[in-house]
Amino acid sequence: MKRTCQIIIALCLPLLLCGPVRAQHSGPYVGAFIGGNALMDAESSDDLGSFSLKFDPALQGSAVLGWDFEPGNPVGEGRIELEYTRRSNPLDKVKFAEGSFKGGGNVTTDSLLLNFFGVFRDDRPWAPYVGVGIGAARIEASDLQVTGQPMSNDSNFVFAYQLGIGVDFALTKRLNLDLGYRFFGSTKPRFAETNGHKFAMDYFSHSAVLGLRVGF
Amino acid sequence: MINLFWSGLLVALLLSGCGWDGTATRNNDFTPLTSIEIVAISSTIAAHTSTRLSVKGNFSGLYTRDITDQATWSSDSPSVAGFTTLTSPSRVTGLVPGAAILTATVGSITTNFNLTVSPATIATMTITPANPSIAMGLNTQFAASGTFSDSTTQDLTFDAAWSSSAPDTATVSDSAGTKGFAQAMAVGSATISATFDGISGTTLLTVTEAVLQSLTVSPASTSILSLSSTNFQATGHYSDGSTADITSQAAWASSRADVATIAGGAATTLSQGTSSIRATLDGISGTSNLKVTGGNLTGITLSPANPRLVKDTTGRMTASGSFSNGTSRDITDAVEWTLANTAIANVTTPGGNLAWLNALAVTPASAPVAITAKSGTITASTNLTVTAPLLQSITIFPSSLELTDKTGARFSVTAGFNDGTTQDVTANTEWTSSAGTIASVANSGLAKGRVSAVAAGSATINAAYGGRTASAVVTVRTRNIQSLAISAASSVVVSGNQVKYTATANYSDGTSADVTEDSTWTIDKPNVAVLADSQNQPGQIVAVDSGSAILTAGFNGQTQTVTVTVP
Structure with a gap:
């Protein structure tokens, strides 16, 4: 998984080398995104020791409501948006001291983030962007199982953040196709185990998203 | 620039999110236990003996x-x-011959084990390891094995009673949980016994001298200048917990002989770089990291150039090194001095950055003798001419001095000869004071002619050379010191450069005096900067490696500090 992760990073980094240029649409917009996300192997621990959770990749969906800054805006060219995203990754395996065991259930995240994107526009119909987002997430350990036995069924609110890069394609003056990469992370959620202990897990995910934004 | 910022931020955060591949330490207690099994070494034990049982759990057939x-x-x-x-709940003891069904229960799961207690009696007892030797401070675990009347053998380590014939030499534990565990206390031998049911087994435990277990080299890391030396110390840590200085016993090696050489713990640095200093004894090694700074020597300049000396006089020679990092410093003590004709003159190096050139005989006409200073492949030469003119006069300078108590100053003597030449003969002059309780004068080495003001009053300083005399008056006044100040051209010194600091005493009557040579100088971080030569160059430091160090001057109850910064 680490190698896949590094390849994603290497592929996306050249986008950062694009030069800054002028903005097109300004004003409010709405959008919807769909994509795939890979939730990283999560180090987890409770008072009995450490273990890890391995997840399957899954689809994710987002809805955004934002504002494109007008060209020449003193804060820079880009946009600010409120983003709601839902991710739900099936638990594939759980690695304990004895080895890896089949998992079950899902870890589902509903996040609400305030994103800031800097866009590098010129006369071309496409423009690269980079951005950050901060907000909160509700992460739910939904019927997590190990070898068919219940492990946890709990939820937790945590601080969440996101880094994003991508490319906007201006289909029309008001319609943009957005192809992007998102790195999403959070503080460690803590979930109650069925045996009374509580475990904390890492939460980092990598996503590739495709979306449409409509300005008005 | 903004792109670089984003790139760095993204890479740092993204790589941190690439998943965990560590080692799990938590057991899986979610998968249900479905069966258990009792594991024993044997299903038969002799009466009065015991064996430890264990339980292996099977979790749903998965592990x-x-x-x-x-x-x-x-x-x-x-x-x-x-x-x-009580101390070992899983240990079962056979009490009388017969059969018993043993049951282990974990949660709601139980399993049985059929144990037979035989009527066999012990015939012989054996202790292993047999006749071991261990070093003082170390320990070993003994095991007792019994052979029974039915020819079976059984581990009796737990059931036997353990004892040592010489507990001062070696102890052996008879406590549950540590039975048979022996510790070597002192050099000698002890008989270790294990007794069961009246039958004993013995073995001789020999305790040898403590052995070296680890070795540390100090300082663990250090920075020093090229063409200098430093001492390392090897400390041995022995099996009995003792330590000893084994610097002279250890074999020393430098990983980079071109950077530094080492023998007997004394390292001599050659060129800039790093080297691992290793000390080894009895196969045990310790290392230290040596960083050599200050550049590589590129040239040597001798001073004075082409000196002229009168026969039977002495002159000071100095070698200044130029280094690859653009710095220069006094390397008089680091070079090898040679003269082409030692019957004419020789060089003595009493220590520090001090080299005396001694004129022994007159050089033939137009044939001066070469003086050479060498370091590695770098050499510098100059020519010495020794003459033997007749002394005509000597002059002392200055003709008088006014000093504050506890300070000092130098007189010098210049001799005039019949060939019209003059020479500073301060080092060859005999110096005396008419009142040493007021002002004393040094009469040896580099300090010759240096006057120290002791108490208020006047004294006459007499200089005698070649049968001629000269004198000067020293007036000593008592003043109250108010403060001490340190000054230098710059407190930022490049590694390898030598810089002179001056200490000035300020007195209550508004006067001040240079007390650089009267002050005591110390510096707190030798890895950053060192005193150039505390004996012959007071107040001078040489920068070693990056950092900050505190230079302190102390004089007449006052101290002052200055920060030396090496970029």
Whole structure:
């Protein structure tokens, strides 16, 4: 998984080398995104020791409501948006001291983030962007199982953040196709185990998203 | 620039989110335990002996794990075999010959084990390891094995009674849980015995001298200048917990002989770089990191150039090194001095950055003798001419001095000869004071002619050379010191450069005096900067490596500090 992760990073980094240029649409917009996300192997621990959770990749969906800054805006060219995203990754395996065991259930995240994107526009119909987002997430350990036995069924609110890069394609003056990469992370959620202990897990995910934004 | 910022931020955060591949330490207690099994070394034990049982749990057929600590034990015939050892609940003891069904229970799961207690009696006892030797401070675990009347053997380490014939030499534990565990206390030998049912086994434990277990080299890391030296110390840590300085016994090696050489713990640095200094004794090694700074020597300049000396006089020679990092410093003590004709003159190096050139005989006409200073492949030469003119006069300078008590100053003597030449003969002059309780004068080495003001009053300083004399008056006044100040051209010194600091005493009457040579100088971080030569160059420091160090001057009850910064 680490190698896949590094390849994603290497592929996306050249986008950062694009030069800054002028903005097109300004004003409010709405959008919807769909994509795939890979939730990283999560180090987890409770008072009995450490273990890890391995997840399957899954689809994710987002809805955004934002504002494109007008060209020449003193804060820079880009946009600010409120983003709601839902991710739900099936638990594939759980690695304990004895080895890896089949998992079950899902870890589902509903996040609400305030994103800031800097866009590098010129006369071309496409423009690269980079951005950050901060907000909160509700992460739910939904019927997590190990070898068919219940492990946890709990939820937790945590601080969440996101880094994003991508490319906007201006289909029309008001319609943009957005192809992007998102790195999403959070503080460690803590979930109650069925045996009374509580475990904390890492939460980092990598996503590739495709979306449409409509300005008005 | 903004792109670089984003790139760095993204890479740092993204790589941190690439998943965990560490080692899990938590057991899987979610998968249910479905069966257990009692594991024993043997299903038959002799009466009055014991054996430890264990429980292996099977979790849904997916994995097994030792869960002895979770089991509770019972026997259907406690008069035949019972769990009577409180400190080891899984240890079963055969009490009388017969059969017993032992039961282990974990949660709601139970399993049985059929144990037979035989009537066999012990015939012989053997202790292993046999006749071991261990070094003082170390320990070893003995095991006792009994051979029984039915030709079976059984581990009796737990059931035997252990003892040592010489507990001052070696102890052996008879406590449950540590039975048979021996510790070597002192050099000698002890008989270790294990007794069961009246039968004993013995072995001789020999305790040898403590052995070296680890070696540390100090300082663990250090920075020093090229063409200098430093001492390392090797400390041995022995099996009995003692330590000893083994610097002279250890074999020393430098990983980079072109950077530094080492012998007997004394390292001599050659060129800039790093080297690992290793000390080895009895196969045990320790290392230290040596960083050599200050550049590589590129040239040597001798001073004075082409000196002229009168026969039977002495002159000071100095070698200044130029280094690859653009710095220069006094390397008089680091070079090898040679003269082409030692019957004409020789060089003595009493220590520090001091070299005396001694004129022994007159050089033939137009044939000066070459003086050479060498370091590695770098050499510098100059020509010495020794003459023998007749002395005509000597002059002392200055003709008088006014000093504040506890300070000092130098007189010098210049001799005039019949060939019209003059020479500073301060080092060859005999110096005396008419009143040493007021002003004393040094009469040896580099300090010759240096006057120290002791108490208020006047004294006459007399200089005698070649049968001629000269004198000067020293007036000493008492003043109250108010403060001490340190000054230098710059407190930022490049590694390898030598810089002179001046200490000035300020007095209550508004006067001040240079007390650089009268002050005591110290510096707190030798890895950053060192005193150039505390004996012959007071107040001078040489920068070593990046950092900050505090230079302190102390004089007449006052101290002052200055920060030396090496970029």
